Amino acid sequence: MGERAVRVVVRKFDGSLHWHHTMLRLGQDEYGVWLGAPVGTIYGKGEESEVYATQEPRVMLFPRDAWWTAMFQEAPARLDVYCDVTTPPEWVHTGEVTTVDLDLDVCRTRGDASVYIADEDEFASYQGRYGYPPHVISHAENAAEWLSAALRDGTEPFATRYRAWLAQVS
Numbered sequence: 032m033g034e035r036a037v038r039v040v041v042r043k044f045d046g047s048l049h050w051h052h053t054m055l056r057l058g059q060d061e062y063g064v065w066l067g068a069p070v071g072t073i074y075g076k077g078e079e080s081e082v083y084a085t086q087e088p089r090v091m092l093f094p095r096d097a098w099w100t101a102m103f104q105e106a107p108a109r110l111d112v113y114c115d116v117t118t119p120p121e122w123v124h125t126g127e128v129t130t131v132d133l134d135l136d137v138c139r140t141r142g143d144a145s146v147y148i149a150d151e152d153e154f155a156s157y158q159g160r161y162g163y164p165p166h167v168i169s170h171a172e173n174a175a176e177w178l179s180a181a182l183r184d185g186t187e188p189f190a191t192r193y194r195a196w197l198a199q200v201s
Contacts, residue, residue: 037066038127039091041117044161049132051075054091056125057199062188063094063120064128067200088200092188093120093128098174099137100130103193105201112139112182112189116154116174118167133163133171137178139189146182148175 041050052074054066072085087108092101100120102113116135120128134154139146158168182189 036126039066040127040129041115041132042129044131044133044157044163044167048078049076055200057090057196060192062192063092063097064122065196066091066093066128067196069200088197090193090196090200092193092196093130095119098133098170099178101189101193103197105197106141109141110138111141111144112193114138114178114182116171116178133157133167135171135175137175137182139182146179148179 035056036053037056038053039051040048043049052068052072054068054072057065057067059065067088067090068085069088070085072089073082074085075082087105089102089104089108092103094100096119098116098119100115100117102115104111104113114137115130116133116137117130118133120130122128134150134157136149137146138149154171157163163171180186
């Protein structure tokens with residue numbers, strides 16, 4: 032992967048490792064930095080040796096100064112868009128980006144394009160477990176609300192913009 036390789040590190044609020052994998056830097060636009068993962072990209076979960084390989088091409092968008100990231104997937108994935116509500120992405124250097132997962136996820140299904148918020152129970156539970164400060168809770172809830180509306184009404188980059196990026200790894 033060379034100089035295009037970017038290590039993606041997702042942690043929980045207590046600093047523990049959640050997800051980690053390497054993707055290819057595809058480029059950037061007004062929405063942020065786009066990374067791609069071809070079929071077979073290896074994802075690791077936590078500190079354990081649990082890994083899985085992607086079954087579909089996917090791209091991730093790391094927006095600037097937003098409390099979310101977005102993953103766009105080809106079939107056979109059931110979801111075409113999966114947004115994680117996170118702290119704003121931080122670029123350690125050009126080859127590594129980190130975020131903190133805040134548990135809320137906003138998803139859009141491939142078939143009927145229905146949109147839903149997942150893991151609201153986890154978000155509520157982890158507020159106490161990890162001691163989320165009020166401003167983090169507020170940013171997370173606002174991000175989930177905005178993402179839900181954007182996925183429903185076709186706000187870019189959720190309408191068509193992502194398809195050009197996805198075509199680069201499909």
